[in-house]
Amino acid sequence: MLPGMSARAEAALPEPLPISAVLPDLVDRLTRAGAAVLVSPPGTGKTTLVPLALADALDDGARVVVAEPRRIAARAAARRMADLLGEPVGARVGYTVRGDSRTGAATRVEVVTTGVLVRRLERDAELPGVGAVVLDECHERHLDTDLAVAFALESRAALRPDLLVLATSATADADRLASLLDGPVIGADAPLFDVTPVWCPPAGPVDPPHGLRVDPRLLDHVASVVRRALSETSGDVLVFLPGAGEINGVATRLGAIDGVDVLRLHGRLSAADQDAALRPGARRRVVLASAVAESSLTVPGVRTVVDAGLARVPRTDLSRGLNGLATVRVSRSSAHQRAGRAGREAPGRVYRCWSEAEHARLPAHPDPEVAVADLCGFALALARWGDPDGASVPLLDVPPAASMAVARQTLQALGAVDDDGRVTDRGRRLATVGVHPRLARALLDGAGLVGGRRAAEVVAILADDALAGGTDDLAHAWRRLRDGHDRAATARWRAEVERLRPEEAGGPAVPDDLAAGLVAGLAYPERLARSRNSASGHFLMAGGTGAEAAPGSRLSTSAWLAVAVAQRQAGAPTARVRLAAVIDEATAREVGAHLLRLEEEVAWVDGDVVAREVERLGAITLTERPLRDPARELLAAALAEGLRREGLSLLTWTPGAAALRARLAFLHATLGEEWPAVTDDALLARIDDWLAPELSRARRRADLARVDTASALRRLLDHRQAARLDELAPERITVPSGSQLRVAYSQNLAEPDAPVLAVKLQEMFGARSGPRIGGGRVPVVLHLLSPAGRPAAVTSDLESFWPNGYPSVRAELRGRYPKHPWPADPTTAPPTARTKPPR
Structure with missing residues (x-):
């Protein structure tokens, strides 16, 4: 370890810290391999003792850089190591986080956030002056953590073979990480005391989390469980909640408790408030914490954990361009880590606000951010x-x-x-810039429109929308922060403004609403929104998603909004506006200029063709006027779309056209794919093959009714098919009497029945067999009619009908129709359509 550290450290450390036993082996194996994975649960001392040991082992005075996933953890780790050395932060141990750095020439261990490390690697992949990189809490799988691991390994492979890379994880599931580092896995087990689970699900109904919403009844229940835990246990109580809002909600419900300090711990607090939660107190404490206390931080004095069972994670709606946070059930691995906080110093308890059966159904691990985030x-x-x-x-x-x-x-x-x-x-x-690329764009481009500082002030709010204090009005939130109504939020906001502020760029003096809207619109132009109906609170965003302002909000009566934050719940038709600025159309046109389109639109709208010139801002229609002479191809496309939407009934199907279509259906069913299918779906799929000339001459719906559909259908046939159509599917058949009778083809176009020929029985005399069509494949079904034209028999096998069916028909009908011939042998009798001549 660093010279001069041991005596102070031994006095300050609990005896012993589990990591101490493996430090020599860890340093030796890492030095020989160059890269390794340390698997060690929270509370073992890996975050503080390992960097100091590595710094002591680097004999060239090189710096050890420790990357933590959160700013609060980076500052806390640096303070802890500095305390062990008996020095202030910024001497041999320092830190650098976004907007805050305390390091010096003598600094040997520097704790940074993973984001800071990624930016450094991007600027100079060799990391000059750095001898070792410790990537802490890799199991949390933040985006910057994944990038820091990848970039550090590439730097080591290509530029710095001497660079030591150590990845640490609080979970045993480190195989993928070890494979990536191509180094040994070193374990340091903590002598964890027994932690007894207490299953305490709510007695009444509680709605599951939905988006950012957590059922207030669950917060009521968590507060009651905290009171129970205080009465049944000793020591401090650490309470896990998904975010700052729920932390404040439970704190309010707990109120003042005799002899107990109720503290908050989350990333949006000031450094002083965070420090207070991380120091042992003179009285018993209840620490209401977000996931920052899950593995990155150790809260001393904890004997009891109360776990609400929820986590807040990033989610992205790719199709609508919306992203934000969602509340989900905690994973089993996270629940295990949370529970372990109660067993570091003595036996403890974990009060889980769900049932043992529910626990078994929880996901094993949380999703990595790369799978779900923007x-x-x-x-x-x-x-x-x-x-x-x-x-x-x-x-x-x-x-x-x-x-x-x-x-x-x-x-x-x-x-x-x-x-x-x-x-x-x-x-x-x-x-x-150190913010999301969208916000960086808004800062740089907005500086010329509203001034550098004002752009930075708005961007600072957009980067941390919790600063808005619950209002959905961005300009109002901006004014409150400027006026210092919430001192903690204002201090955090001003620090971020100072970090962000670019070189001052002059801009016109514009009102707050307009300035806020300009900056927000530059960041999220696809969220520019226009009211669907005056004062309705319903909007359409340029990206095509509907949005709804909260009832009673000033935003709901606006004609235009620049929406900064909108959240759409799963299955909801619209998104709820969470933060926006009131703007006008001119502002929307200015910041969304790249979304402006002037298009000639010819489309099928409400049952007919509409031709118009339309100006749009993304999905928002700004202006439209009739188009006097639309292109023929656009008209044809619109009419084709109308047919697809409303069906072929828009065309006029004369008896001749319907008959031709039925004949073609028969041939397709009989002879196969070489003949065209003529169902509605098939014809709609091939509109260009048979209807294009008619559509090119039409302008509106009424013109479709005048189309010669029979002629159009014939375009589906090649010359050979057209020549054989009447042979294979004749429109009429000549029967033995000489009559030419129409064949009735099935109107079932998908699976047509056999064709039917209605013919008087006497006209078929002399024929030994019935007609066949379709190249001789299909016998025509004969409807043999009585002299009165009524069906006397139905057959497709005339040869069998004459000896078997005809005698009974003859016996029944010849007395009724004596003037007609009824020969005993019809196969030899002459066919006739007439009655017998008189004697």
């Missing part, structure tokens, strides 16, 4: 690294192709990458 920043980092697709980068998981495609499209629209995905100079500028 990948825009991730894709820009890969582009800066020189591998836009990430194909050769050693990533823990291949990013989803659809998510990467959407990310690249967004970056191209921002001008951050070219058509091949390579980073542009503008992309490099956007990446240096």
Whole structure:
């Protein structure tokens, strides 16, 4: 370890920390292999003792960089190591997080966030002056963590074979990580005391989490379980909740408790408030924490954990361009880590606010962020690294192709990458800002419209919408922060503004609403929204998604909005506006200029062709006027679409056309695919093959009724088929009497029945067999009629009918119709359509 550390450390550390036993072996194996994975549960000392040991082992004075997934964890780890050395932060141990750095020339261990490490690797992949990189809490699988692992390994492989890379994980599921690092897996088990689970599901109904919403009845239940835990246990109580809103909600429900301090712990608090939760207190404490306390931080004095069973994770709606956070059930691995916080110093308990049966149904592990989050920043980092697709980068998981495609499209629209995905100079500028590329664009371009500081003030709110304080009105939130109504939020906001503020760029003096709308619109132009109906609160966003403002909100009466945050629940037809600014159409046109389109639109609308010139902002129609002379091909396409929507009944099917269609259906069924199918679906699929000339001459629905469908159908036949049509499927058949009778073809176009010929019985005398068509394949069904024209018999086998069926028909009818011939042997009798001549 670092010189001078041991005596102070031994006095300050609990005796002993589990990691101490493996430190010599860890340093030796890592030094020999160059890369390794350390698997060690939270609370074993890996975050604090391992970096110090590595710094002591590096004999060239090189720096150890420790990457943590969260700012709160980075600051806490640096403070803890500095305390062990008896020094202030910024001496031999320091930290660098977004907007805050405390390091010096003597710093040997620097704790950074993974995002800071990724930016450093992008700027200079050799990491000059760095001897070892420790990637802590890799099991949490944040996007920046995955990138930091990949970039550090590539740097080691290509540029720095001497660079030591250690990845740590709090879970035993480290095989994929070890395979990627191609190094040993080193374990350091903690002497975990027994933690007794107490299953305490709510007694009454509680709605499952939906989007960001958590049922208030669950928060009531969590507060009651905390009171129960205080009465049944000793020591501090650590309570896991999904986010700051639920933490505040439970704190309010608990109120003041005699002899107990109720503290909050989450990433949006000030550093001082975070420190208070991480220091042992003089009184018993209840620490209400988000997932930051799950593995990245150790909260001292905890003997009891109360777990609400929820986690907050990123989610992206690719089809609508919406992203945000969602509340989900905790995974079993996370629940196990949370419970372990109660067993570090003594036997403990975990009160789980769900049943043992529910526990068995929880997912085994949480989804990695790369599988569910917005990948825009991730894709820009890969582009800066020189591998836009990430194909050769050693990533823990291949990013989803659809998510990467959407990310690249967004970056191209921002001008951050070219058509091949390579980073542009503008992309490099956007990446240096340290916020999402959309917000970086809004900051840089907005500075010229509203001024550098004002752009930074709005972007700081967009980067952390919790600063809005619950209002959906962006300009109102901005004014409240400026006026300092919430001192903690204002302090956090001002620090971020100072970090973001670009070189001052002058801009016109515009009102707050307009300035907020300009910046928000630059960040999210596809969320520019126009009211569907005045004062209804219902909007259509330029991206095509409906949006709805909260009832009673000032936003609901606006004609136009620049929506910064909108959330759509699964299955909901519209998104709820969470944060937006009121704008006007001119502002929407300005910031959404690349979405403006002037198009000639000829379409089938409400049952007829509509031809108009339309100006649109994305999916929003701004203006429209009639188009006097639309292109013929556009008219034909619209009419074809009308037929597809409303069916072929728009055409006039004369008896001749219907008969021709039935004949073609018969041939398709009899002779196969060489003859065209003529069902509705088949004809609609081949409109261009048979109806194109008629459509090219038509302009509206009424013209379709005048189409000669019989002539059009014949276009489906080649010359050979047209010549054989009457032979194979004759319209009429000549019977023995000489009459030419019409054949009735089946109207079932998909599976036609055999054709029918209605003929008077006497007209078939002399014929030994009936007619066959379809190249002799199909016998015609004969409807043999009485002299009165009524069916006397039906047969497709005339040869069998004469000896078997005819005698009974003759016996029944010859007395009724004595003037007609009824010979005993019809096969030799002359056919006739007349009565017998008088004697």
